Amino acid sequence: MTDEPLLRVSALSKFYGSRVGCENVTFDLWPGEVLAVVGESGSGKTTLLNCLSTRLLPSSGTASYRMRDGQFRELYRMSEAERRFLMRTDWGFVHQNPADGLRMTVSAGANVGERLMAVGDRHYGKIRATAVDWLSRVEIDEDRIDDEPRAFSGGMRQRLQIARNLVTGPRLVFMDEPTGGLDVSVQARLLDLLRGLVTGLGLAAIVVTHDLAVARLLSQRMMVMKDGRVVESGLTDRVLDDPRAPYTQLLVSSILQV
Numbered sequence: 196m197t198d199e200p201l202l203r204v205s206a207l208s209k210f211y212g213s214r215v216g217c218e219n220v221t222f223d224l225w226p227g228e229v230l231a232v233v234g235e236s237g238s239g240k241t242t243l244l245n246c247l248s249t250r251l252l253p254s255s256g257t258a259s260y261r262m263r264d265g266q267f268r269e270l271y272r273m274s275e276a277e278r279r280f281l282m283r284t285d286w287g288f289v290h291q292n293p294a295d296g297l298r299m300t301v302s303a304g305a306n307v308g309e310r311l312m313a314v315g316d317r318h319y320g321k322i323r324a325t326a327v328d329w330l331s332r333v334e335i336d337e338d339r340i341d342d343e344p345r346a347f348s349g350g351m352r353q354r355l356q357i358a359r360n361l362v363t364g365p366r367l368v369f370m371d372e373p374t375g376g377l378d379v380s381v382q383a384r385l386l387d388l389l390r391g392l393v394t395g396l397g398l399a400a401i402v403v404t405h406d407l408a409v410a411r412l413l414s415q416r417m418m419v420m421k422d423g424r425v426v427e428s429g430l431t432d433r434v435l436d437d438p439r440a441p442y443t444q445l446l447v448s449s450i451l452q453v
């Protein structure tokens with residue numbers, strides 16, 4: 196256990212011209228904690244996630260990340276090279292559309308091995324063995340290792356994307372609607388798998404979803420966004436069982452009608 200957060204976010208805002216992307220978002224994320232960011236389409240979830248993962252620069256506000264050496268670093272003051280290094284090693288980013296996070300025309304094994312090589316692994320046999328191990332951890336048969344992801348189903352692609360992200364042992368994973376594009380039956384299985392991996396590895400994660408069931412299953416804490424602002428946050432069970440903001444009450448009751 197550590198008594199310091201992994202990520203500290205303060206008054207983060209992103210405007211697209213005069214349009215609000217997200218506004219004045221403040222929170223701490225603790226090691227091993229899964230935070231769900233929920234809200235309807237257009238509420239600013241993706242904007243916030245992209246700012247946090249430095250894929251987008253905010254208009255104002257700060258975010259500091261506790262590096263492996265224990266030092267906090269201000270994300271938006273890092274050099275491009277330092278940010279890229281973080282993204283390749285200490286962080287993962289799982290896109291809703293697996294094609295955005297995979298190389299579709301290289302083999303499944305290479306998709307996983309590539310991330311290892313990016314952190315300096317050079318031993319082919321070891322890389323291959325680790326790739327095999329990770330494929331099995333995401334329930335992909337070893338005999339598919341030389342197949343390209345474009346030959347995979349949507350669920351398999353998403354599982355491969357997860358393996359590619361987790362193989363380097365990241366401490367923080369960003370996920371944007373990780374089950375969003377999948378059939379309901381496939382979603383349930385993927386969610387189960389994700390939950391097992393996140394818990395088993397003690398990963399911290401920020402999971403964007405419009406699906407409260409995903410938030411319930413994966414997260415300990417959640418933030419509800421509307422029009423770019425956080426309207427409610429708290430422990431997931433508390434927010435879902437006893438929503439306080441009128442907007443959260445609406446969200447929770449509308450899910451019950453489905």
Ligand SMILES: Nc1ncnc2c1ncn2[C@@H]1O[C@H](COP(=O)(O)OP(=O)(O)O)[C@@H](O)[C@H]1O
Nearest residue numbers: 211214215216235236237238239240241242243
């Ligand atoms: N590249 C962009 N240019 C202009 N406006 C954008 C851009 N991306 C998002 N927005 C606007 O910012 C707001 C938040 O969008 P977004 O972060 O995509 O929300 P969500 O992920 O919750 O659907 C919306 O009003 C959206 O139209």
Ligand SMILES: [Mg+2]
Nearest residue numbers: 237240241242
């Ligand atoms: Mg979005």
